Amino acid sequence: MDYQHRAETSVQRLIPALLVAVLFGGCALFKPVPPEPKSIETCRQYKRGSDRSGCENYCRAKKAYADGRYKDALAFLEWSNLAKTPYGRRLERKIRAAESSTTQPDLIDPSKVTGLAILASLNGVCPGRTTPMRLELSFIDGTKKRTWTNKDKQQGFIDFDLFELESPFGTFNKGLYVPQSDFRKSMDRGFLVRARLKSRPEITATRVYKPTYDCFEDAFFSGRPGATGRDGKKGHRPRKAGRTGSRGKTGGTGPKVVADVGVVQSSITGRLVVVKLTSRETTQWIIRPMKQLSSKSPIRITVQGGPGGDGGLGGAGADGARGGRGGHGGRGGKGGALTIRYDKKHRVLRRLVRGSTPGGLGGQAGIGGRGGRSLKAPTQRLKDGRNGRVGKTGRRGPRAKYRAVRSSQLFRGEGLQLK
Structure with a gap:
């Protein structure tokens, strides 16, 4: 009986609190729905920035819907705080219905x-x-x-x-x-x-x-890229500066590439210059109509050294210390080796196919580490560490070699009828 009496007393005490919660909570629950905006100019009446942007996005959604941009309309509506209103849900249903209808092709008899x-x-x-x-x-x-x-x-x-x-x-x-x-x-x-x-x-x-050959681009080969330098360690105690990032590694030497160059006759497009490029890892073809080539607009083959690795980031400084310096970029690799063998019946091919063996680009400089907070003025930071230096460009490889050979020595096993 005592337990029952205590329970009844607790319920009686809770009733007034529940009434107050319902009364005041109901005010928030039944918050009036803002009127549907007719144009984006009417959104200026909202003082709060979030309400104004929500109104503007709703108007943008209506405009995108009218223009048939249904994906944009759904995105604008999602960003609007009016999406959950009755008219917002109604607009969403219209957009989705229109979107589904446009993705259905017509039927035929x-x-x-x-x-x-x-x-x-x-x-x-x-x-x-x-x-x-x-x-x-x-x-x-x-x-x-x-x-x-x-x-x-x-x-x-x-x-x-x-x-x-x-x-x-x-x-x-x-x-x-x-x-x-x-x-x-x-x-x-x-x-x-x-x-x-x-x-x-x-x-x-x-x-x-009709076959076209505009998708065959100039050839580019590169050595392996250098590894990125390690990031510097951050300062581990007050007044301890961040450590310097390490230098990026040197890029790899460019590969050795052999290019066979000849001329074939197409009954549709006329004479074609055919180039087969072979390296240790890949085989690549380039085909161009001969009439499109000249000494000023040749097929270009580039065998470049690998890019140097980027310098490591400087370590962040501890409080009372500046950041560490960024690491230097690694040097680019040496250019590769290129041998161009062309059909000696067409001496002009030497001018229509040109090769180069540049060194690789230097690695990017590492960014200096972030400075720590000042011990005298905690709201201020000390200087960030200096950035590293960009790596040097690699040395150029040996000049491309040009060799005029008999047509029987070119494209072996490929079944090409050279002209």
Whole structure:
């Protein structure tokens, strides 16, 4: 009975406190919802910066929604403190509904399709470089529909899943054509692409893309980079300065590279200058139409020394001491060795392919350590440590060697018919 009496007394004492909490808490719970802003100018009425920026972001979300930029609209709405209001939630539902509708491609009635076309690529297809595809369907009423080019905006376009695509020299991935990188297969035949409408296999299209070679860039080889210097230790007791960062390591010597250079004849693009570059680790090809090359615009091969390692950071100073000095950057590595062997039937190749063997760049200077707090004025800091020095550029390697050789000595095992 005594326990029951104590419990009843405790409850009676709690009732007034609960009433007060409900009354005053209800004021916060039922805080009035601010009116929906009509324009960004109306946000100036808010005095608090957070309320004003929330209002402005809500207006930006409405503007992005009206412009069809649904991802931006959702981002602005998320940054707004009005997102949880009834009109904020309503706007979010509208944005998400519109976004989902734009990512759905149009449906078609296969019985009304009259033709299929593969649209031409602007610059042809370069071996190994992914190229977007464009397909177009024609309908009985004279209208046409193309495949989408933006995954986020497929409304008004048709999907690639409607088609079967095939090519002897490449593969397809959702509207992207991935051609083979071996230029020899397409040099005289181009890139053949066939398309077929799945629901009506008799509707087909074929196109041969012209090969281009603008994706073959100048060659660059480099030695291994030098290791970064160790960071200096921070001061471990008052008045103890940070330690100096260590110097970066020297970059590695550039590799040894051999380049075979010759001329082949393409029935589509004419004469091509072909370069095969071989080093200990990699093999690389460069192909350029001969008419695009000159002594002022040659193919360039660079065999550079490795960059020096960056200097280590200076250690932070303890209270009453300055920071440590940053480490010096490491020296760049020596340039590599390059031998260019070209077909002696085409002496002009010596001017159309140029090589260089520069030294590697020096490493970056280490940043000085942060100074500690002043013991006399704790709100102030002592000087940071000095930065280190940038590393020196490495020595140039031996000059590139040019050797005119018989065509039979070039590209062995590659099956190239040199002109």
